[in-house]
Amino acid sequence: MDSLRPLLNEHIESLREQLKEELPLKERINVLNELSRKLRNRDNKLAYQYALEALECAQNTANKKIIAIAKTNVAFGKYYQEAAIEEAFLLCNEAIPVFEALNYYNGLGEAFGIQGVIYWNTGEYEMGFSSLMKALKFSEQADDLNWLSWINYLIGGFYHDLKDYQNSLRYHQRALKLFKKNEDIPGHITTIIGIGDIYKVLGQYDLALAIHQEALVMATQHNLVMMKGQAMHEIGMVYLATEDYEKAIDYLNYGLAFRRKINNQRDEITGLIYLSIAHMELEQLDKAEQMLLQGEQLALLNSAKPKLITIYDTLAKLYKKMKDPWKAIKFYEQHQELKAEVMGEEKSTQLKNVNSINSIEKAQQEAEIHKLKNVELKKAYQKIEQQTQSIIDSIHYAKQIQNSILKPIESIEARFDDSFLFFEPKDIVSGDFYWYAEVDTSLDEAPAKPTIATSLGIKSRQAPKMTKILAAVDCTGHGVPGAFMVMLGNSILNEIIHTQRILQPAEILTQLDKKVINALRQTEDEETNNDGMDLAMVTLDESTGVLTFAGARNPLFMVRNGELSHIKGAIYPIGGTQYHTSKVFVEHEVQTQPGDIYYIFSDGFQDQFGGKKARKYLAKRFRKFIEGIAHLPMPEQKAAIGKELKEWQGYNEQTDDVLVIGIKV
Template sequence: MGNLTSDAELEKVWQIRYSNTKEANTQSKKLYDRLSKEGDLKGQMYALLYYAATSFLLSSEILISELIQCTEYFEKRPSEKGLTISYNYLGNVYENIGKYNEAITYCQKSVKAATDIKYAEGIGDSYNTLGIVYMRIGDYVNAEKSFQNALKIRLENEFHAAAASSYNLLGRLNTLKRNYDEALENYQKSLEIRINNSHDAAIPWSQLGLGSLFLEMGKLDDSKLYYTQAIEASQKNSDERCEMHCKLGLGKLYSLKNQGDEAILHLKKALEIAEKMEVKAVLAKIYQVLSEVNTQRQDFQEALINFRKFHNIKEEILNTETHNKLKNQEISFAVERSQKEAEIYQLKHVELKKAYDILEEKNKQITDSINYASSIQSALLPDMEALQNSFTDSFILFKPKDIVSGDFYWIQPLGNKILITAADCTGHGVPGAFMSVLGISLLDDIVNKNGVKQPHKILFELRAKIIHALNQHKEKDKKDGMDMALCLFDFDLQKVFYAGSYNPLYIIRNSELEQIKADRMPIGLHIKDNMPFTEHEFVFQKGDQFYMFSDGYADQFGGPNERKIKSKKFQELLLEQSNQTGEIQKKSLDNYFETWRGEMEQIDDVIVIGLKI
C-alpha cells in the first residue's frame, strides 16, 4: 500500500474483523486519525474503509458517505483491493436498508473488480453479499449459486473465517427452504470453525442461526437456549445487529407460547435497534410479529396500526419496480459475460421467468398479509346483535373494494339509546383500513372515556383528534380524513339526533324519502375546522326507516353507458324496496350493484346501513 508499518497494521486490523470486530473498529479509527496526521492518503483511505466495514452503530447515511469517499479514491486505483471491499460493503449497506437494485449493482461491480486483480478473498466476499441480496428477495436458486461460489473459493484458499460465514448463510437459506437437516449441518460446521479458530465476534451469528432453525422446527427450548447464548455473546462484542435478530426471534418464540408481555418486551428492543440501524427488512418483520401478538391479546387497534407499518415497509422494498430493476440488471450482468447470441437469448428467457416467479411469490405474500389485516379489521367491526336488539329490522351492506376497507361502521349501545355511524375514510385498502381503525379507536375514546354523547359534539371532537393524530398542519395534509353520518337513537324520548360530515341521512316515512343534508366539511384539516357541526333532531314513529351510507354505492360506474348509479337512482332503489325485510333490501341492493357494475372494476368501498323503527 505505501508505508510498510502502516500496511502491516492495516492488514492486522482487517484480519481480526471476524474474531474481534469491536477491536478492529477501534484500531481502524485510531489508524485513520494517525495516518491523516502523517499525510498517508492511501493508508488513511484503507483505515476509513475498514472502520466503515466494522461499524455497527453508524447510520446508513454516514456509512454510505464514507464508503462512497473510499470508492471514489480506489476507482482511480483499480489494482487495489480497496475497490472490491468498497463496492462490496456498499452493496451490504444498501441491502440492509432495502435498496436491492443498488445493492446488486455494487455486488456485481465488486465481483468484477476482484476478478480483474485475482483477489480470491474479495471474490468470495462479493458472491456472499450477492447471495444475501438474492435470499432477501426470495430468489433461492441464485442465492444458493452465489453462496456455493463463495464457499468453493474460500475452502480452496483455506479462508476459514469466511468459509464459516458461507456455511452460516447456507444454513439460513436451507432453513427458509425447510431443508432442516441440511440447515443443521451447515450451522454446526459454521459454529465448529468459529469456536476452533476463536472467532469470538462471529460465534453469536452461528448461535443465532441455530436458534432460528430450532424455532422453525418447533423446538422452543433449544431455540431459546441458543438465542440467549447469542445475545450474551453479541452484547460483549457490542454487536447490536446480531442482538436485534435474536430479540426478534425471542419475540416470535414467546408469541408462539402465548406469552404476549415477554414477546413485546423483546420485540420493542429489536425495534429500537432496527430503527436506529435503518434495517428495513427487519423492521417490516418486527411490525408483522407485533401485529400478530397484538391480535393474540385482542388489542386490534394496535394490531392494525402495526400491520399498516409492516405493509408500507414491505411494499416499499418489495414492489414490482424494484424487482424489475433487479432482474434487468442481472440480465445485463449475465449478458455482458456471455459470448453467444443464442445463449444470451436463452438467459434472458430464464431470467424473465425467474422474475415472474418471484413477483408471483411476493404478490402471494402481500395478499396473505392483507388477508391477515382483514381478519383484524373484521374483529374490530361490531356484530349485528346490538341493532337486532334495538330495531324492528335492520341490515348492513358492506362491500370493501379491496380485501380491507376504508369504509367502516360503528355501533355503541348506551342503555336505552344507541349511537350508529357509517363512515368513509380517505382511500381504500390498507391506508383506508388504517384510517378506519383510527376512527373506531377515537370514537371509543370520545364516547366511552370522555362521555360525549351528542353526535354534533362527537364529530367536532373527532375532527380535532384526527388532525392531532395525523399531525395535520399544511394544505397537503387535507387529503387525509373521513366523512360520516352519525345518529343517536333515544328510545325513551323517541327521538333521533343526527350530525353529518358530507354524508347525509335518508328517512323513509309513508313511502316518501326525505334527505337530511350534512355539513360540507370533513373530519380532518379544513378551512372550517373550527366550526361546529349542525345537530338535527327528529321525533321518530313506528315504521320509520333510516339509511346511512358512504358515496361508494352511488359513485359506481357501469350500466349500458358506463355511467354512475348516482344518488337519484340510489334513492329510487331504497324507496322501491322499503316495504321489504332488511335482508331482502340488502340482497336487492347488492344484486343491482353487481349487475350495474358488470365487468367494470369496483371503484370504492361501499357501506349502506338500513334501520327500521
C-alpha cells in the same frame, strides 16, 4: 485447518509487536491497515480501533492511496460497529475516485462491497446488487482471493433473500472453496452457516442441523465469538422451523447473548424478532411484546427498514392475539406504509430486475420481443399452443413408459401379508418412485457337501431363502425432470441388485451414489449440477425375520406395541458433490416381532402446504399422524393418508409427489 489458528495468531501478534517499534509513518499505517483487515470477523471492535488509528495517522501524509485504504477500513467499522450508515457510505464515496484514478482494484472491490451491503440492508436492492457485482469484478481483476471469497458469500446471501436458492448455493459453494484455499477459518464457518440456512429453508432440517453443529464446534475450537453466536442462532432457527419452540428459545437466547457481547446490533434485531415468534407460539405474549419493542428501537437506530417491516408485521399479529385491536391496526398501518416505501411498486420492479442486471443475453431477448408486431405475436401464440399440446402428448407417453417400469402397486402389496403403498404424483409423471425386488440368496451359498443321494445321481433341491428389498425414492424435482431421474435410478438399482447381486442396503446406497455421480458427470466444481435422490431402503430376510435399513436423508418409522420410533438415515443424498466430504451410509438391523409396522416414505407429505396458516405439514406432525393411525388395518391406513393429505392441502396446490409405504409383519 486446525494448524491455521496459531499461525494466524502468530502473524497478528507479529504485527502488534511491530507497532511497539519506532516505525516510519507510512509503514506504521500499513501495519495498522493490515491488522484492521486481519481482525475482521474475528474481533470487529479491535479491527475498528486499528482502522481509526490508521486514518488518523494517514491524514498527516499526502499519500492519497493510504488515506483511501484507511477510509475504507473505517467505513467497514463504522457500519458494522456503530451502524453509522451515512458516515460509512460517505467514506467509501471519498475512497472510490482515488482508487479509480490509481486503478487500484483491491480498494475498489472493498469499497463497492461495503456500499453493496449498506444499500441492500437499507432496502436499495438494485443499487446493492449492482455494487456487489462491481466489487466481484474488481476483486477478480485484483486476484484478491480474501475479499473475493467474501463477495461471493455476500452475493449468495442476496440470492437467498431473493429466494433463488440454486444461485445462493452456487455462490456459497464458490465462497467456501475460496475460504478453504485461503485457510480462512472465520470465512469457512460463516459460509457453512449460510449453506445450512439454505438447507433449512428447503426443509432438509437434519442436514441443516448437522451443518450448523459443525460450525458451532469449529467456532468454539477457534474461540470466534461472533461465529459462535451465529451458529447458536441458526440452530435455534432450525428448531423454530420444526416447531420445537422450547429448544428454539434456548438456542436463540444463546445466540442473542453472544451478539450483544460484541455489540452486533443488526443481528441482535434478527434474534429478537425470531425469539418473539417462538414466544408467541407458546402463548408467552408479554415476552414476545418486550422483545419486539426492543427490536423496534434498535431497527430505528440502525435504519434497518427491512427488519422494521418484519417487526411491525409481527407486532400487528401479536396485538391481534392479545385482543388489542387499536394497537394491531396501528402497527399494521405502519407495516403497510413502510413496506410501500421499501417494497413498493418501484422496489418490486427493482427486485425482479436484480437477477438480470448483468445478463446481456436476457436484455437481447427482451429487445427481440419488442420487435414483434401484433401479427407475429399471434403466430407465436398459435405455435406455442401447438407445441404445448405436443409436449403434453409426449408427457402422457412418458407416463406410459414410467408405468411400465414401475411394478403395479397391487402386485407389490400382494407380496406382503399386510401392507399398503400410497402414491400420489404431483404431475402427470412423477419424480418419486418405489422399487421392489425379491432375491433368492440360497443361490449365492456354497454348494452342499456330497451325499449318498447325490452320488447316485439324485439331485437335491435346496430350499429357497428369499430376501425382499423395498425402497421409497425421492428424486430431484418432480414432473418431467424428476421422471428422467426415476429412469436413471430404477436402471442403476436393477444393475446393482440383479446384476452385481449386492444385497446390503448400505452398500447398495454407496454404489448407487457413485453411479449417479458418474452418470451425471458431477464433480466438486461449483458449476456442476447437484441432482440426485433421497431414499429409504429396507431388506427383509424371511428366513430370519431380520429387517435391515439404510437411508439417504430419509428415515424409517417403526411402530411396536403402539409406540412409534424412528431410525434416521444418513444426512447425505444420493448424487451431488457439494458436501466436499466422503459419504457414509450406515446400516441398522431390527429383529422383527409379530405386529410390527414399518414405514418408508418421501418428503412430499411433510412438505405439503395447507392448514389454517398455509404452512408446511412438517415431520413432527407427520410422525404424530402415523402413530395415530397405526392401530388401523393397513387398507384403512392408506385411505386415512389420502384423506389427511386432501384435508390439509385444501385449496392449495399440491407441493410435491407423495409416496408412503407401510408393511406389517
